[in-house]
Amino acid sequence: MATLSHDMTLDILRCLSVNDLLRFKCVSKFWCSWIEDPYFIKLHLSYSLKTNTNRSLIVRYCKYQFLSVNYDSPKTTRSLKQPLSEQKKYIQILGSCNGLLAVEDDDGRILLWNPSTRKYQVLPSTEIEFPSPPIRCSRSTYYGFGYDPVSDDYKLVRIVQLLGAKDEYFHSEAKVYSLRSNSWRRIKDFCFYFISYRQLGFLANNVLHLLAFKTPESSKRDLVGFDLRSEEFSLVELPDFCLDENIYFDVKAMGGYLCLSATYWELGDIVADVWIMKEYGVKESWVKLMSSTYPDLLLCSPSEVPLAFSKNGDKVLFHFKLNRDIRDSLVWYDLGSKRIEEVGIRGVPIVYDVDLYVESLVPLNLKPPRGKFSLFNCILLWKYEFLFLEIKIDVF
Template sequence: MATLPHEMTIEILLRLSVKDLLRFKCVSKTWCSSIDDPDFIKLHLSHSVKTNTNHSLILRHCEYHFFSVNYDSLKTTQRLNHPLGEQKTPMKILGSCNGLLALIDDNGRIFLWNPSTRKSQVLPSTEIEFSSPSIFFPRSTYCGFGYDPISDGYKLVRMVQVHGKNNSYLHSEAKVYSLRSNSWRRIKDFCFYLSFYREFGFLADNALYWMVLKTPQSGNKSLVGFDLGTEEFRFVELPDSCLNKRFCMNMKAMGGYLCLITTYTEFNDDVVDIWIMKESWIKLISWKKSESILGFPIVIPLAFSKSGDKVLFSIALHKFVWYDLGSKRVENVGIRGLPSSFDVDLYVESLVPLTVML
């Protein structure tokens, strides 16, 4: 029986889902070797990102139940077994990148998990290199996870800061974990203030972003980015129209871009603006209360449709809608098996391993 040329076989395999590829590894030693090849894994990931295929939503319900929903169909949920299995240990998703999820439990343990291959590993622990002068002094911990194309490796950033009385600054430190070396190292300290107990950064354009304060007394949030290649922090300007309004501001990453969600009151109407950062800030959507659903609950943009003319939103942590950018119409999305409430993230299904690809 004639066989296909190797190059043609690879082109076919690139278009398959991770589930199919894992099954087809049993076809032959050649196929198994090809699918496990680091170059093929990178090509398959690149093809999925460019064609906006092999994406899924991941839902977290009641802190330790995880579900996935295929983004192409948005029809039904599938139960996932997270790294701790059936243990009812609360876990949060602190970041998602190239099919790898970074999770953190209530004890501060951090895991890397590929839901598609069902592989996971716990990161080595690292001590905080300063002692708190008092157990009553609050401590803030900010984390983020992403990929550095310069070193071709995955990094996790952890910032810790202790606050004294009246929000006076006491001490801070920043560390980076590298999957390539499987170790932590301390980097240059940061010159801003962490305003919450725990926050997770959003990945866009090879950088991680958080909302911080420039001074402890500052009433306005500032946006700071961490370049995963240079490992430098920098402040990012917010849209001019956001500076003079009283609003609630949140962030998200969508389509590889940083996304800003602002909620405010204008002429007795509640308004939600969705901004996206390309070369500069662009207002993508502006909703008024009369146009919204359920009178403006929590509104989270998740992803563009394949055609780019719609945006998928999570509404009030319990339902999904499509928003048509042209007609400005809203369409409910019915998904079978959806839990009553959930946190949600988008991830690309991939073969990326938890070991270094040489």
């Protein structure tokens, strides 16, 4: 009987969906060991990221219900069970990276959740180590979640700031949670101000980002990055037009790039531009991706969010919240024709939140890869197992 080579077998399996691979784990203990091998998990994830496959949208509605939507075929949807056994718990997504979601419930518990494998882990709680604050003060909290390729670790960053009235009191605390050690630790304090109740970070180039002020009185927002590898904060330069107080801008991450949306008045029209930083950290690499005039498309307000590029990069997916039709919607914006096409998703309610994630086998109990050799051993055992089954069939 003709058999596939090791490389051909790997090429086939790395292209499969997570659901198919989870079903194949039931074939035998060898298949199970093979699919759970850290080397294969990284191989499968790397292929998905490189080819823009196995991508899904996770839609949250009614504050506690989740729906997974196939990115390439939006009509394909499936309901997701909450990571906690309690029903109707309010859950907010804090960040997404490589198929893992950092989420928080209304009791303040933080979890890491892989919706594809339906596994989750509750993070240990950590106290806020503040001296006694004054009675009247405002509290701001930042969360960011990402992957550190140097230590092969997933990290959640939390920054909490207390600011007293008239700035007579200020305290800032930054901590990092490590999935590999399953513990929190204090890091160097954040020396900027983010005057908002809650802010969520966005990940690009293994760096978490947020918009902040150098002083509480400042009207100029700076883009600050936290490198997950060195665990250092630094400024990321924005285009010069961001200094114009008549321009409203916001920064997110899209397709691995920093993405800046800017809205301003020009000759009586509202103009919306989208810029991306082609080379991370290089100010001159900011390039304009698209420009549109209201009412065709109004970006950069809190109600329109660029989510991702299409598979071939010629379209951008936007999430419109409470637009002119008084309901949320997802639309494709064609960069060439500048046309808008609404994305119909079955079973989605009027109002919802949406995030992009890649379906993966990434586990919550990180283990060092055993190497390619161990995976090939599994392949050989699998072949011998099938040979043994053939012999038994011939005997009977």
